Amino acid sequence: MKNNKREQVILKVLLCACAITIGTLLVVLLRHMMSISILPVLHCVVIVLLILLLFGAGGYFLLHKKTAYRVLGILLIVLSIVGNIEGIYFYLDSEEALKTIANQTTEITSYGVYVLKDSEAESIADLENEIVGVSEDISDKKLAKKLDKYSIITSTYDSPMSSVEGLINEECAGAVLNTSYVEMLEEKDNLRLVNEIKVSKKVEASNVISSEKPxxxxxxxxxxxxxxxxxxxxxxxxxxxxxxxxxxxxxxxxxxxxxxxxxxxxxxxxxxxxxxxxxxxxxxxxxxxxxxxxxxxxxxxxxxxxxxxxxxxxxxxxxxxxxxxxxxxxxxxxxxxxxxxxxxxxxxxxxxxxxxxxxxxxxxxxxxxxxxxxxxxxxxxxxxxxxxxxxxxxxxxxxxxxxxxxxxxxxxxxxxxxxxxxxxxxxxxxxxxxxxxxxxxxxxxxxxxxxxxxxxxxxxxxxxxx
Structure with a gap:
């Protein structure tokens, strides 16, 4: 008799410990559910109720006198805990995945300092006190700041093509051009890259959308x-x-x-x-x-x-x-x-x-x-x-x-x-x-x-x- 009472006390203590564990895990899971609406509300309700149902049934069978029922109770409690942990992992995994692909608003523009193919210049430093053409559509302050580090004289042209023509006609010793732009030029074989300058820029956020409107x-x-x-x-x-x-x-x-x-x-x-x-x-x-x-x-x-x-x-x-x-x-x-x-x-x-x-x-x-x-x-x-x-x-x-x-x-x-x-x-x-x-x-x-x-x-x- 005493052994049975002792077993019941031990099982109740175990059940309380499991209840604290499942309660803590549920709080964590609910916080993730509320922080980002990955699953519909109905799905979330069903998941929480299923976890509680498994734990409740497990607790009931755990306190049963028969060993077979107790084993079943333990299995159900373990299943509820594992299910809760799986739910938390799903949200952590999803949140991490979303972070890697969402809000990618940084854009990188690659600018090159180009000279004529037969120029003696090997780097932008070799263009010290020389005129370097820059198109007026290049209004990037970060690029201007990077160019200011070098002792070059910038001359503004009305278009990228005009700066290329200025370089070919030897009006300037170099030209700053978008590297993607150079790929389109028939004259690219006559140009040589001596420096590449990468400039990052934040793209302004667009409108907030929802699944409720077009x-x-x-x-x-x-x-x-x-x-x-x-x-x-x-x-x-x-x-x-x-x-x-x-x-x-x-x-x-x-x-x-x-x-x-x-x-x-x-x-x-x-x-x-x-x-x-x-x-x-x-x-x-x-x-x-x-x-x-x-x-x-x-x-x-x-x-x-x-x-x-x-x-x-x-x-x-x-x-x-x-x-x-x-x-x-x-x-x-x-x-x-x-x-x-x-x-x-x-x-x-x-x-x-x-x-x-x-x-x-x-x-x-x-x-x-x-x-x-x-x-x-x-x-x-x-x-x-x-x-x-x-x-x-x-x-x-x-x-x-x-x-x-x-x-x-x-x-x-x-x-x-x-x-x-x-x-x-x-x-x-x-x-x-x-x-x-x-x-x-x-x-x-x-x-x-x-x-x-x-x-x-x-x-x-x-x-x-x-």
Missing amino acids: FVVYISGKDTWGHISVTSRSDVNIIAVVNPGTKHILLVSTPRDYYVPLSISNGVKDKLTHSGIYGIEVSEATMEMLYGIKMDHYFKLNYSGFEGLIDAMGGITVWSDYAFDVENIGHFKKGDNELSGLEALAFVRERHSFARGDVQRGVNQMNVIQSVVQKLTSKAILKNYGEILRKCDGTFATDLSSEEIADLVSFQLSNPGEWNIEKISVGGTGEYNNVYSLKKSVYVMDPNQDDIDNAKARIQEVLDEI
């Missing part, structure tokens, strides 16, 4: 490999109009060669792709001018980032309107194609195989975005999205906050099902004309105003849907 995201694809924060030309320019209320996404593709005024060019027209050289804010603002809308956020990635993103998702299935081949990659059939990151990159870059060239490339890019959205909103991905986000670290940059991303994930979990994804492209007429960035005639696409007007009307219709 929003617009600008998607920019850079034509480079390497780190996504470095500025370069924007070869992919797609607007995603998202209406969560109707689960409708409208994708609008704009050709890279579109002949439009940039937000910084004072009305002078340029290729749309060149806007990326001047930073994501210029690309965003230029698209806003073209379509008469306000972008809420941006999403940008480059070649390596795109390939990494697709591979992190385990590949995608993409529809192709045409059968075509890409050298060293393989054959793409008309219909669905199972693609790896490398294959998907080749798919979205190809344009020479199509009569519509860049316009069809834009269609293919939207097909890939559709496949990515469909896969990312699937239950299998959403249940492991923390792991997916970690794998995607460094593959893209966005100014979406961690709270906004979590809200969108929570919305999809609460409202499962496919999104209606609509795709439209704008076109135009190919021609040769002078552009702002190069001050010379190059191939451009003069916009079809009817296409622009139709796109603007459709964008507004999707935003106004109820």
Whole structure:
């Protein structure tokens, strides 16, 4: 009898210790649940109730006289504790993953100090007391401060091309140019880099969005490999109009060669792709001018980032309107194609195989975005999205906050099902004309105003849907 009483006392003490443990763990779990809304409220309530139910049942069986019931009680209590710990780990893992990809508002511009190929200068120090050309569109205070460290005489030119011409005509001994800009120049073989100066800049925060109202995201694809924060030309320019209320996404593709005024060019027209050289804010603002809308956020990635993103998702299935081949990659059939990151990159870059060239490339890019959205909103991905986000670290940059991303994930979990994804492209007429960035005639696409007007009307219709 005494032994039974002693056992009951020991079991009650053990139960109290477990109750304190589970209570402490629940407090930690609830704090994480309230700090970031990754899971819908209903999911959170169910998880907490399930943990309490397991612990309650475990406590009941633990105090039972029969050994088998006590063993069952211990197992249920352990299960409730393990489940609680798993929940905390899920939130910690998700929060850490969100931190790595959200609020990436730092942009790096790489400037080079260039001299003529046959110049004796080996570094910027060799240009002491010499004239160095700087374009007036380079108004970066950080760059100016770094240049002030050297004993050079800066001369302002009205454009990057003018400073290049000044260098070639020996009006100046050197020129400060955006390294991405130099890649476009026919004269680049006559230039030599003697110094590289990297300048970081914070991109201003955009509007705060929620899953309760429509929003617009600008998607920019850079034509480079390497780190996504470095500025370069924007070869992919797609607007995603998202209406969560109707689960409708409208994708609008704009050709890279579109002949439009940039937000910084004072009305002078340029290729749309060149806007990326001047930073994501210029690309965003230029698209806003073209379509008469306000972008809420941006999403940008480059070649390596795109390939990494697709591979992190385990590949995608993409529809192709045409059968075509890409050298060293393989054959793409008309219909669905199972693609790896490398294959998907080749798919979205190809344009020479199509009569519509860049316009069809834009269609293919939207097909890939559709496949990515469909896969990312699937239950299998959403249940492991923390792991997916970690794998995607460094593959893209966005100014979406961690709270906004979590809200969108929570919305999809609460409202499962496919999104209606609509795709439209704008076109135009190919021609040769002078552009702002190069001050010379190059191939451009003069916009079809009817296409622009139709796109603007459709964008507004999707935003106004109820």
